Amino acid sequence: MNPDTTSRPAVNIAGVGAQPVAGHQPRAAAPVMELSGVSVYYGAYEAVRGTSMPIQEKQITAMIGPSGCGKSTILRSLNRMNDLIPGARVTGSVTYHGQDLYAKDVDPIEVRRRIGMVFQKPNPFPKSIYDNVAYGPRVTGMKVANMDDLVEKALRDAALWDEVKDKLKSSGLSLSGGQQQRLCIARTIAVKPEIILMDEPCSALDPIATAKIEDLMFELSNDYTIVIVTHNMQQAARVSHYTSFFTAEVDEKQERHGRLVEFTNTSKLFTNPTDKRTEDYITGRFG
């Protein structure tokens, strides 16, 4: 176990509390993905404009900001999930290990295997716990020497094994919400992704289940790069190494466009933000 997991950082949103401490200290890392001038359109509507930021390897990057500022839209652009939305279009550049993720010869299915996603509402398949985890390796035709071992490892890595090892044939839907979300994380891990995207993974969970997922995220960041969208600033401050703050600007036609305001390490963003809009948001004066 990483010793850091036992000492979760204190959360002190700037202006609240005494000690200006937030976020995990970033480890030395290199960007595994880069967004440069990324805009995402739904039809003619430009939902988010001009987003540039790195995603650092084996670090947790949080995206925060008011509702509708485009956090989920940008998250989906990182593994081409927007391709599945009719009319959605991405401009600018998203690279993964220096390669254009949207190049013609890139297979979006392979992109989503390497860059997995966990959704807001736990969504296990109506199958057994075992089959939920084995599903991805089976359908992607992964060469698996021993499926039982792979299932056990994924469930262990998702901190669920001890709770389900005696009922692997039970339905995934019979688990609690928090267990279902960890099952979804196990399902994602099973296909051996490099990056895990999480879209408000705790918003349907109670505080105890949330704390378990937060601890798990930090543990997983030893092996995986994680990007999380969260409405919860305290959560971003607790779990992440880097944070990006988005806002929605209203143009002359009264249309709202999401914009990245500030990206920096979490400690700095929550204690010494550069932009006044970030400060107003994290101190509760806006949003």
Ligand SMILES: Nc1ncnc2c1ncn2[C@@H]1O[C@H](COP(=O)(O)OP(=O)(O)OP(=O)(O)O)[C@@H](O)[C@H]1O
């Ligand atoms: N499938 C879609 N079709 C059309 N417009 C969409 C679609 N998804 C999102 N939008 C619009 O894009 C903008 C950004 O939405 P998005 O869901 O990315 O924001 P968000 O910051 O994640 O919001 P929230 O915090 O409320 O989930 C919003 O104006 C939204 O209405």
